[in-house]
Amino acid sequence: GKNTSPEFAVRKMLHSLGFRYRLHVGALPGRPDIVLPKYGAVVFVNGCFWHGHDCHLFRMPGSNVSFWRKKIRRNKANDELHVSQLRSLNWRVLSIWECALKGRTRRSSRYLEFAMTRWLKSHSRYREICGTSE
Numbered sequence: 001g002k003n004t005s006p007e008f009a010v011r012k013m014l015h016s017l018g019f020r021y022r023l024h025v026g027a028l029p030g031r032p033d034i035v036l037p038k039y040g041a042v043v044f045v046n047g048c049f050w051h052g053h054d055c056h057l058f059r060m061p062g063s064n065v066s067f068w069r070k071k072i073r074r075n076k077a078n079d080e081l082h083v084s085q086l087r088s089l090n091w092r093v094l095s096i097w098e099c100a101l102k103g104r105t106r107r108s109s110r111y112l113e114f115a116m117t118r119w120l121k122s123h124s125r126y127r128e129i130c131g132t133s134e
Contacts, residue, residue, distance in 0.1 A: 006101045007033050007045040013113050014043075019120065028091070030082025039120045041092040044079075048098045052076050055099040055131055087125060094119055095128045105131025 002024055011034060014021060021043075022035045032042035048057035052072040061068050083093050094116070100107045107115075112129065119127045 002033070004045065004047065006047070006096075006098045009101050010034065010043065010045050010096055010112075010116075013109065014116065017113055017117055029085035029089070030078070032086070036120065039092070040090065041094060041120055042086060043094045043096060043116075044082075045096050045101075046079070046098065050075055051079060051097075053097050053099065053130070055097065055103075056105060057099050057103050083126070092124065093126050095126075097128065097130045099131030100129045103131065105133075107132060 011021070011023075014034065014036075019036060020038070022037065024031050024033065025035045028035065028042065030044070033045045034043035036042070046053065048055050049059075050072070052058060052075065060072075079095075083095075086093050096112075096116075099105045100112065107129070115127075115129055
């Protein structure tokens, strides 16, 4: 989905830090949530359930299990494909997981701001930000 509360939180942090961006650029593979052209970077804010993240926010539903397994497997395959395509187009990719923003493993705003700023100003091609270890 677009314009989720975790996505709004990341956008608010980036804006307060002085970063300017575009949203949901359809011309790019995967239609990234946030695009920072000046830094050659895109940001995906991934929901832990929809993308099958191995954390406390993900739990396989008890009903219609085969449907959900296929759905989540397909989402993960699409994620990998889009990251690969973006990197081949020389975009840098940052994936921020929902568990870094909410729940018992959430990171502090200060940590997230530091991690995003440091990555954006680096030359690193890929980074994931997850919640803390349990």
